[in-house]
Structures are given as structure tokens and as C-alpha cells.
Amino acid sequence: MGARKTREQIVIVADRLFYEHGFEATSFADIAGEVGLSRGNFYYHFKTKDEILDAVIAQRLAHTRAMLEAWEQASTSPRDRIRSFVQILITNRTKIVAHGCPVGTLCNELAKLEHAAKDDAVRLFTLLRAWLSRQFVALGREADADALALHLLMRSQGVAALATAFGDDAFVRREVADMEAWLHAQCPADRPPETCRPA
């Protein structure tokens, strides 16, 4: 296997294990074992654990950008785009119940470790925040677009946290419905979504 491919495999496996078990609880041996590499060879590709973390965050940033791009392509309606974001709580609910939100739990762990990569992990949030904010601007909410974006991010984080704690599927569905109702209320129904800006 080429070095490039092996490196990619390591990042994919590390990404999953960091999500499922946390960064600290995942050892080099765990990653090497699942990739099918010896620990010794592992260091040919990554010198330190922090290097793997950086690569994992970079990959997540790239995947998140691609996801947002896909949502942008899939619909011209800002409201439907925002709904795509809300719906991942339903789509990924099994994983969220088991391991929480990949972004929120990583930021929390790195904050507690006072890890240098915490700010990089927060950029995952910033990416979503900026994208959501742009959609709210398109909905005519220039004045408070960022606050609305943060509010929606806040709700998704709260739902993920309680989903992990209680494992309650009905709760997730109810809160997602509530988020969609909230979203609808942000732009009065008597105007078409794209033209609800004051003037």
C-alpha cells in the first residue's frame, strides 16, 4: 500500500475512534491495530498523536465544507438549507445517542485538556455558524443573522447532549420539530421565504 493511501486510512480510522471513544482514550495501538499496521510503522506516517489530531480536524473541516456545499447545491431556499442542518440530528441520531455530537464533544474534551488544537476544533463550529448566518441573511435577517445561527447551533448541541444522556428518540424528534417551527416563525409565512426581508 502506498504511503498516501496508508496515511488516509490512518486518518479515517483515527477520526472514527476519536469520535467513538474520545481523543485521550484512543491509543496509537488502537489506531494501528484497526488499520492493520505495526506500532513501529505508524511513526513513519505520524510523528506524534497531536499530528494525527490535526489531520483529523483538517479532514473534518473538509468534509463539513463539502456537506455545506452539497446543501447549497441541493436547494436555493435558505430555509430548506437550514432544514438540512436541523435534519442531521434525525439522520445521525443513532451515533449521537452513542457518542454525542462529533464537534461538541471534541471541543469539550480539548478544552478540558487545555489542548493547543482546541481552537482548530472550534473552527468546525465557526464554519457551521458562518454558513447558517449567511442563510439567515438570505432570509432577510441581516441584523441578527449571527445570533440566530448561534441559537440554532446551541439547540443542536443541547439536543445531542441530552440524546446521549437519555437515549430518548421521541425527545430528539420533538425538539427537531420544535426547531423547524422556530425556523418557520423567523420568517413570517405570509411572505415567500426568499422575499421576507423588510424592503
Place this chain on the structure above:
Amino acid sequence: MGARKTREQIVIVADRLFYEHGFEATSFADIAGEVGLSRGNFYYHFKTKDEILDAVIAQRLAHTRAMLEAWEQASTSPRDRIRSFVQILITNRTKIVAHGCPVGTLCNELAKLEHAAKDDAVRLFTLLRAWLSRQFVALGREADADALALHLLMRSQGVAALATAFGDDAFVRREVADMEAWLHAQCPADRPPETCRPA
């Protein structure tokens, strides 16, 4: 120092370190060092790390019960009692920005570790959930009291998660104000808080 007092000191220090740095990242040596004990003597009081975790969770449950009891004593108005809960986001915001919510982050970590004590940690949430639910019942919302309690818990978790990520004080204050407005809307203002139940 008596065994009782030493044990109490260990639990107090472990509680703080588990919160600040996480359960896994906190070693026996860290706790022993801060208490001023040798590692050897440590094992006289606790045989395993899991035993300390159990003691920490038990202490947190006791403190939470005492806090809820104090809020209950401080006011006869369910709405004001619920406000006491919401206000801890303001009171503890410095710690929350640095280390997140003590309950949410512990549950998340134990879920990822697939730790046996996860269900015990969730009981901290259950305690708050049941207490909030009782207050909503007193507000006349028997039918959806538990859903309202979960909704408020969800919001506080979301605010804590984003506070840790962005360290944004204005965001926390804005969302707390929004939670209070939401709370007010749950029981129409034209009726006194304690008598807003349908009949």
C-alpha cells in the same frame, strides 16, 4: 487527619479535577498531590479509580439535591424557582466557559468510555429533570411538564457547549434572557403564575 476527613478531602479534590480536566485525564497522582497525600496512602482510602468516581457522583447528587431544596425554600413561585435554574448559567459562566457543564461533560465522557458509572452520572440530569418537571406541573402544565423540563435542560446544555467553544459572554446573557422570555410565555402573563392552570 482522621480517615473520614481525608476521604472527604480526596472526593472534593477529585470532583474539581474531574470537572476541570476530565475523568480519564486525572490521575491518582494528581489527586494525591493536591490533597497532600502519598500515592501509597491513597489506596488506603480508595482501591480503584472507579470507586473515587462513584464517590464523586454521589457527592454531586447530594449537592444537587441540596441546591434544589434551597431553591424550593427561597421561593414559593414555581416560575422563580425555574429562574434559579436558568441563572446558574450566568453565575457559573466563568467555569462553564473554561470547562463546560459538569453534568453534561461527565455524561459525554463516560458514554464514550462505555463506563459502567454513566447511568449514575445521568441520574444528575434525572434529578434536575424531575425537579423542573414538578415546577411546570405547579404552573399548571401537567400535560407536558416533562417535555418542558427536557427543553429547558436541552437549552442549558447547548448554551454551556457553545460557551466553552466560543467563550462569548454576550451570547450566554442573550440566550439566558431568551430562556426567561420562553419561560414567561409558557404561562400567560395575564394570569398570576401560580393560578395559570386551566381550571
Place this chain on the structure above:
DNA sequence: GTCTATAAGAAGATAGAC
């Protein structure tokens, strides 16, 4: 009840053979 000393294992990380 507290200490020192020490075992036993896992972790991150390196050296050098192939």
C-alpha cells in the same frame, strides 16, 4: 493512617533491520 519502595502494565516514541 501514613509513608517509601516497587511491581506490572500501558502509553508515546525511537532505532535499526529488512
Place this chain on the structure above:
DNA sequence: GTCTATCTTCTTATAGAC
């Protein structure tokens, strides 16, 4: 590029002196 062997450090945990 991949391996085995090894090193160091950290962490949990125990034994036994005081």
C-alpha cells in the same frame, strides 16, 4: 514502507516499614 525490538515515562496498584 514495513517490521521487530527497545526505551522512557506515566499510571494503576501492592507490599511492607513506621
